[in-house]
Amino acid sequence: MSRFGEVDDQYDPHALEQRVFDYWDDVDAYEQTVEHRSDGESFFFVDGPPYTSGSAHMGTTWNKSLKDVYIRFLRMQGYDVTDRPGYDMHGLPIETKVEEKLGFENKKDIEEFGEENFIQECKDYADEQLEGLQSDFKSFGVWMDWDNPYRTVSPEYMEAAWWGFSKAADRDLVEQGHRSISQCPRCETAIANNEVEYEDVEDPSIYVKFDLEDREGSIVIWTTTPWTIPANTFVAVDEEGDYVGVRAEKDGEEELLYVAEAKHEDVLKEGRYDDYEVVEELTGEDLLGWSYEHPLAEEVPDHVDGEGVFEVYAGDYVDTHGSGTGLVHSAPGHGEEDFYRGTELELPIFCPVGGDGVYTDEAGKYEGQFVKEADDEIMADLEANGALLASGTVNHSYGHCWRCDTGILQIVTDQWFITITDVKDELLDNIEDSEWYPQWARDNRFRDFVEEAPDWNVSRQRYWGIPLPVWTPEDRDDDEDMIVVGTREELAERVDQDVDPEAVDLHKDTVDDLTITEDGTTYTRVPDVFDVWLDSSVASWGTLDFPSDDSRFDELWPADLILEAHDQTRGWFWSQLGMGTAAMGEIPYDKVLMHGHALDEDGRKMSKSVGNVVEPDVAIERHGSDAMRMFLLSANPQGDDMRFSWDEMGTMENHLRTLWNVFRFPLPYMRLDGFEPSETDLESVDDDLELVDEWVLARLQATKAEMTEHLEAFRQDRALEALLEFVVEDVSRFYIQAVRERMWDEEDSGSKTAAYATIYRVLRESVTLLAPFAPFVSEEIYGTLAGEADHDTVHMEDWPAVEEYWVDEQLEEDVALLRAIEEAGANARQQAGRKLRWPVPRVVVAADDQRVVEAVERHTTLLEERLNAREIELVSPDSQWGELDYSAEADMSELGPAFGGRAGEVMTALNEARIEETTLEALEEAVSDVLEDDESITEAMVSFVTETPDGVAGTAFGLDNDDRGVVYVDASLTEDIESEGYAREVIRRVQEMRKDLDLDVEERIALDLAIDDDRVADLVSEREALIREEVRADELGDLEVDNGARKEWEVEGVMMEIALEPLAAADASK
RNA sequence: GGGCCAAUAGCUCAAUCAGGUUGAGCGCCACUCUGAUAAGGUGGAGGCUCUCGGUUCAAAUCCGAGUUGGCCCA
Known part of the structure; x- marks a missing residue:
């Protein structure tokens, strides 16, 4: 990439990225950058x-x-x-x-x-x-x-x-322990709780009666896992909950059932009882210590046994108002909460299920069955034993293995823990x-x-x-006397076999057989591997x-x-x-x-099954890597999810296109004039800098400061926004527009060189600032701008620092005001129906404050040019423009306290009032309908607003929603203005025809005009010199066009015929 | 079922902390400009600020309840 070399007319991200990849390879850009910072x-x-x-x-x-x-x-x-x-x-x-x-x-x-x-x-x-x-x-x-x-x-x-x-x-x-864990019966391993995925499934829903010992009746429990009933060990209640004893009747038989007060109607309905009566009211505390019989005592003869089992205990996991009966079937072998409570109560932990989900011999009748498949038989047995109060199904979310989608089981096994x-x-x-x-x-x-x-x-x-680097004595597998090996070297030293610490792979197959013998005891490795987390x-x-x-x-x-x-x-x-x-x-x-996470355009998560996944390579294909990155980086990185948007990504590509146009615009001129940035830097042209140059440099400093602040606070989205605002709004839409004519100047001039130096600095620093976000396009632009003495890659540049010398907040505000005035002026022009091509005799700027006056006074010429006005008239803040009407804008923070509930009404009246002078008396008069006798409008409550008079178009301007004045455009016509207007119309069309003919900018032409309206023809001829100069026409007159173009145009209702041909061609045809 | 986060224009987001007449960019439509040109400019349409309550003279903003989405947990 040579300095100021030819670049693509159009921003083509794919070709550009490929070039940059090759370039990075050629110069070892990454390696150089890393090396560059090694100190x-x-x-x-x-x-x-x-x-x-x-x-x-x-x-x-x-x-x-x-x-x-x-x-x-x-x-x-x-x-x-x-x-x-x-x-x-x-x-x-x-x-x-x-x-x-x-x-x-x-x-x-x-x-x-x-x-x-x-x-x-x-x-x-x-x-x-x-x-x-x-x-x-x-x-x-x-x-x-x-x-x-x-x-x-x-x-x-x-x-x-x-x-x-x-x-x-x-x-x-580190300890080994007997714990309740989530087990995937297919993978036959424990899985972490955060690896359990919950899905809605249909499961049995059964109500089971546990007959009470030593007293009449049964307690009723509810479960969705019939297969855990064989391991039932105790029942938990809410100590402070309300329970009832209900005498219920079905098919002529009476039963006494105990359930939570809040659930008794539901439960009896489930059980299809004919009739019932609450006969006892008691608290959970009253139930504590009650004993019951295991409902499958015969089917599971080896069921849990011992002191305290099959009794009612308090459990803080019981909810008397939730699903169930308020009495919770608890099996410490099959549930984490049950396990903790069971351990606390020093009850035995009974788990008749193996790691593969199959009942062991402890499960008696059910031995050898996969637990979920035993549900039906268990329910049938409960029914036969008269213990099944009701059975149905329920749709609820249930844990599944994150990898193979098998329903998980809670079982108790020996596992290794870090006891955090x-x-x-x-x-x-x-x-x-x-x-x-x-x-x-x-x-x-x-x-x-x-x-x-x-x-x-x-x-x-x-x-x-x-x-696991854990070796245990041969005859036991717990954490007593375990050996934990910390390094490969230690392994090589301690194991009985020959191991090369440099070469050992450490995977299971290589360490499984290694043993350690110390003090006469042989240790073998625990066969487990670590949780991948x-x-x-x-x-x-x-x-x-x-x-x-x-x-x-x-x-x-x-x-x-x-x-x-x-x-x-x-x-x-x-x-x-x-x-x-x-x-x-x-x-x-x-x-x-x-x-956050990347969501799809509708805010849902991208998922293969839904088919809403946007693949990154498709995004790159459509808009390029730089645009994709900029889109991603334009999202808030702190916690919020990002919604994907093709539109936004496309906008980023457009912004890069704008940057590309900004960048390539000055290149031909710089090349032509042999501009040498290492000799002609900003400091050496300081005296020739114009205000707009100083302004764009001031904005550059502010942008650098803002970006650095945002990046250091991890808000790269705001940093990027600030940069794009600068490049698109300030550089492209304002600065470049303002310096174009200086660059077209064929003579060497200090002003032109100053513009070169300015834009060079602005571009260099802008792409440096952009480099972290869009590394490809930044690299290519940098490569075109950089010289021999510069780095091979933009990514080696230092982050641009704010240069105090160029900071000028006042100038920033000046220009912001001017731009606001210009914008308002353009608006007013449009309202007046006058195109920018046609001059207007005067523009009146009514300033609200002295800052506006200063800004306009310092930049009158610029404003005249921009608004194509013959004259700018300034109305200072302390005077008023005679032709204006006024209304008032209310300040709600004052109106609210003063008028209370009627503040809105008063506001509307103030907004709608029309008065001729800006006095509070006039205003009060205008809104007297809504004012009570003792009320008045104060200065603080309102600011006066000008209202557009007839015949003149006016538009307010301001900064940050703060009005600073009004621009009025007087669009009246004079002969002189019409002359220039029509001439400009002609010039524009000739230029377009030149362009259609692909003529070189310098090429001279011969031109012929035929205008249908004599008055207009006279007006245009008054400006013949201007037309000749602007379109580079050496000859004017009758043309027989062979080698050029002839076209009819309608301009403001007047037909005109324009013919032109390049002079070289015209000569040849003579 | 619980915790946290979000919900504002067609889209992406500001404004919410410290309550005061809702804003920007993009997109759309119309007009305009034309020596950056698959660019540029101006205007317009487009909002019961998710819903329902409450506090307040005043709520997008504070409080409560809910709805929807996201993440995490059970």
């Missing part, structure tokens, strides 16, 4: 590793775009940023994908296939997915260390997990050490979650994961390959910034806090930027 202050960013199944969707694309914009911004601010991307590659999702691929149905198939082979298949699959993600991320210009990502399956990363876990064990936070509940206070304290954007996410959601978090079950009975929880040191590489840990850890979507509150934000606290006693990150 800078360290900034430790940690990438939340995406899971390697599936490809990048709009959400991940948004996430990576955000990371990219902040990494680039930080680099430009001088930081040496850690930018190693990561990939989360273990876990059940990949296992189930591979199982599907291989046609497996359960664990047996895997065992037959061979653990080692299966692990290899999973590894291959994850690697393949990783490649896909890498190329997706690269495709929209994300600059991270793609050659060296951290992978959770690498030995050094797995070691980081072992190390963290062993540190937690050192702090006595032991350090709950430390966790809550540590939260305070992190800064969140937005802060409510930390103080509400995150805090709530941490407060309620149970111990972390980290063990999974699966294959594709990091093996544990993998990413150690990313803050895994990224650094710590502990195997300890060169950077002390300097960098903890992370300065992490940046993920809000689902990670319960995911990575949490797992890192838990692991960081358990292992290190600290939160492993300082700042969190939490963004």
Whole structure:
């Protein structure tokens, strides 16, 4: 890219991006940029590793775009940023994908296939997915260390997990325990609560009578899981709830039933009783200690037994007004709450169900059946035993395995835990050490979650994961005397077998058979692998390959910034806090930027089944990577979800097109004049700068300040908005318009050079500011503007600093006022029906304050040009323009307190009043109808507003909804104005014809005019010199057009025929 | 079922914290400009500010209840 070289006429994002990719390759742009900052202050960013199944969707694309914009911004601010991307590659999702691929149905198939082979298949699959993600991320210009990502399956990363876990064990936070967990019976493993997905399903809904011992009657419970009845251990009630004893009659038989008072009607209706009577009113407390008989005592002979079982206890999870009966069937073997309460009551924990969801021999009659399939038989048996009060079905949400969609079961098994509940206070304290954007996410959601978090079950009975580094004595499998290995080196030292710490892979197949023998005891490994959430929880040191590489840990850890979507509150934000606290006693990150999810155009989540997914590559295809990134980055990154919008993305492409036009406009002139920015910088042309140059430079300073502030507050959307406002409104629509004529000047002039230097500086800094957002187009523009002494890539530039010298807030306001006046003037012109091409004799600016007067006085000429006015007349604030009427605008903050409920009515009257002088007396007179005797209008309540008089068009102008004056356009015609107007009409049409003929700008022509109206023809001929000059016509007269064009036009109702031909052609034809 | 967040023009969002006549950009329509030209300018249409209550002289804004959507949890 040579300086001021030829560029595409049109912004073509695809060709441009391809060129930039090639260019980046050629000059090693990324590597140079990283190297350029290698001496800078360290900034430790940690990438939340995406899971390697599936490809990048709009959400991940948004996430990576955000990371990219902040990494680039930080680099430009001088930081040496850690930018190693990561990939989360273990876990059940990949296992189930591979199982599907291989046609497996359960664990047996895997065992037959061979653990080692299966692990290899999973590894291959994850690697393949990783490649896909890498190329997706690269495709929209994300600059991270793609050659060296951290992978959770690498030995050094797995070691980081072992190390963290062993540190937690050192702090006595690792234990093995008998716990109620969610089990997927197909995957035959525990799954985390946040891996449970809830779906609506139809389940049995049964009411069961438990006959009371030592007294008449039964208590009634309700459940949707008949299969848990065999494990019933106790019944829970609300101690403070109201219950009733009901004598109910059905088919001539009477029963005494106990249920919650609030539910007794519902329950009896379900049971289709003929009649009933409340015979007893009691509280939950009265029921405590009542004993009952197990309804399936015969079918399940080995049912739970012991002191205190089959009794009524208080339980705080009971709701006497919710669904059910107010008495809750409790089976500690099949429910978390039941488990905790059962443990508290020191009742036995009975779970006659295996990890595969099949009843064990403890389930008696039901042994060998899959639990859900035993529901019918259990209900039949209850019926036969006279215990079934009612049965039906219910539609409710029930947990399913996130991967294979199998209904989960609550069972009790032996699992390994990090007992984070032991350090709950430390966790809550540590939260305070992190800064969140937005802060409510930390103080509400995150805090709530941490407060309620149970111990972390980290063990999974699966294959594709990091093996638990736990060895237990051969004859036992609990946490007594366990050995936790922290590093590969330690492993090599302690195991009985030969292990090369450099080469060992650490996956299950390689460590399963390793044993440790110490003090005469042989230890074997616990066969479980880690919950995949544990993998990413150690990313803050895994990224650094710590502990195997300890060169950077002390300097960098903890992370300065992490940046993920809000689902990670319960995911990575949490797992890192838990692991960081358990292992290190600290939160492993300082700042969190939490963004939302990408929703579709209707605000629903994108989902494959709904078919509303927008693929990032389709978006890139339609609008280019830069436009897509800018769209994504224009969304608030703090908590809110983003609604996808093709329109908005298209708008971003339009803005880039505008930037492209702004950029390419001055190039030919600069090239022609040999403008050399390294010799002619802004400072050297200072004396020749015109006001508009100083203004655009002042706006540039304000834009830089604003952007920096927003980016530092993690509001890149506002930073981008500020930049686009500057480029589109200030540079394109105002500055370029204002300097065009200076650039067309064929003579060398100080003014022209000053304009070059100004626009050069503006463009250079604008693309530098844009670079983090739209790295491709910024690079190409920068490359065209930059010289030998500049960097190879815009991304090596320093973030542009505010230069105090050019800051000029007063000038900014001046021009803002002028632009407001101009805009109002254009409006008034249109109302008066006068095109801009036709001059108007005068424009009157009625200023409300001295600032407006100053602004107009300093820029009268500019205003005359812009509004095509022969004269600008200024009416100062202390005088009034004679022809005006007035009305009043009410200030509600004054009116409200004064008039109370009638304030609205008074406001309307004031708005509608018409008076000839701006006095309160006149105004009060005009609104006397709505005023009571003792009421008056005060100065503070109103501001007077001018009303347009007849024959003159007027439009108010102001800043930020604050009126500052009115512009009146006097559009009356004189002969001179008509002459110029018609001449301009002719010129415009000749120009258009020149253009149609593709004539060079410099080319001379011969011109012929035939105008149907003599008066108009005379008026036009008065301006012949002007026409000749503007259209470069050397000859005027009769033309036989051979080599040119002839066309008829209608101008303001007058027909005119115009013919022209290039002079070279005209000569040839003679 | 619970917690958090959101709901304002056809679309994307401001204005909500500190109550005072709802704004911008995009899109649409009309007009206009023409040496950036698949650009530019001006105007117009388009809002019971999700609903229902409450507080207040005054509510998009504060409070309560609900509806819809999103995330998380059960």
